Amino acid sequence: MTFKTLTLDQSRQLQAKAHRLIPGGCHTYAKGDDQYPELAPGFIVRGQGCHVWDADGNEYIEYGMGLRAVTLGHAYPSVVEAAYKQMLLGTNFIRPAPIEVECAERLLGFIPAADMVKFAKDGSTVNTAAITLARAYTGRDMIAVCADHPFFSYNDWFIGTTPLDAGIPKVIKELTVTFRYNNIDSVKELFEKYPGRIACLIMEPAKNDDPKDGFLHKTRELCHQNGALFILDEMITGFRVHNGGGQGLFDVEPDLSTWGKALANGFALSALAGKREIMELGGLHHNKERVFLLSTTHGAETHAMAAAIATMNVYENEPVVEHLYRVGERLRRGVNQAIEEYNLQGYVAVLGRPCNLMFATRDQNKKDSQAFRALFMQELIRRGVIGPSFIVSYSHTDADIDFTIEAVAGALRVYRQALEDGVEHHLVGRPLKPVYRRYN
């Protein structure tokens, strides 16, 4: 495979303007310029399936797919058509639309542990609602988040646990404590240290490692023994690891769970789902103190509901999750072979489940390296593949995967060379930087 000489003039012009108009130049830090090598397109104009075109007309196979939201593929016809038809009928009325009830019923069909659901637009908002509800239900103020899971919400209760905590009051930060995944002792210690104070634990069902020794079930039990709620964040796992999310895959029943991303194939829709006894605190049919639970102007836009229903139809009727595992496995095998071919074991690694693969890039000392990450991404982009991970979609075909494996092999040849003569001789421009840092 020969690599292209990229023309990125349109991207460069737009990037300069974007940084004048928008702090960070975009609306999600994970899409920002500091997360990509200098030799990367600044803007994507169009997507079809798993292929995207940048502002200069260059084509790439994309991995990551809208930060894992676009599980079926870009511009997926049945989803676009459902949303479009609904838009022609109006998107937002002064009273609810029937499609809200239909969408709630359909989603609850995938989540046996939940009796009720409430919709919003993004994952951060529903996670924050889950925390508020848990605090109200238990009458407690502290919450515990899993320290090994990178992101739950842009709200203070979570961002206050990161180094990027400017503007967040100390009193808020002191109310969030952390535990470690697959470390049941760290959960026990929290309950011992803060007796009667923790309202809930929140975590993803799994990240790169699956639960070991019944970790999820034991954590749930500890929560309930100590009067706390057990919350699962299914933003990534939902409709990706299993149609029923991590709770379906690992057969564990959370009190509350949160969904988003894949729910509407990239249209903005998220959901808080849970047990009636807890969720009903936000309802009109009880005599307890009321909870202001998720009340947003745009939360139930009808076309997002229509997109979600069309997306769930595909999950129900087609082997979407099976496809993600199958093509992901093909990719993992091919990348691992290329790693062996260039003797890069320990320097480059593919992590996670096949449906949700990440890559690790390490330097000469086998330490995680943002410079080598930039180099690897740069060399993939030059060969027509873009992504911060190897997240596949239902639209990635065997041919796309094989093209990618060839691109990876080419990129790894340069990587091997860079380990020998220095990354600075191969990387165009600066290394990447972690999002959670105090200063630029």
Ligand SMILES: Cc1ncc(COP(=O)(O)O)c(C=O)c1O
């Ligand atoms: C596990 C997890 N939870 C919550 C969120 C927040 O979702 P959103 O970006 O829709 O607010 C994300 C987003 O990346 C996520 O990965």
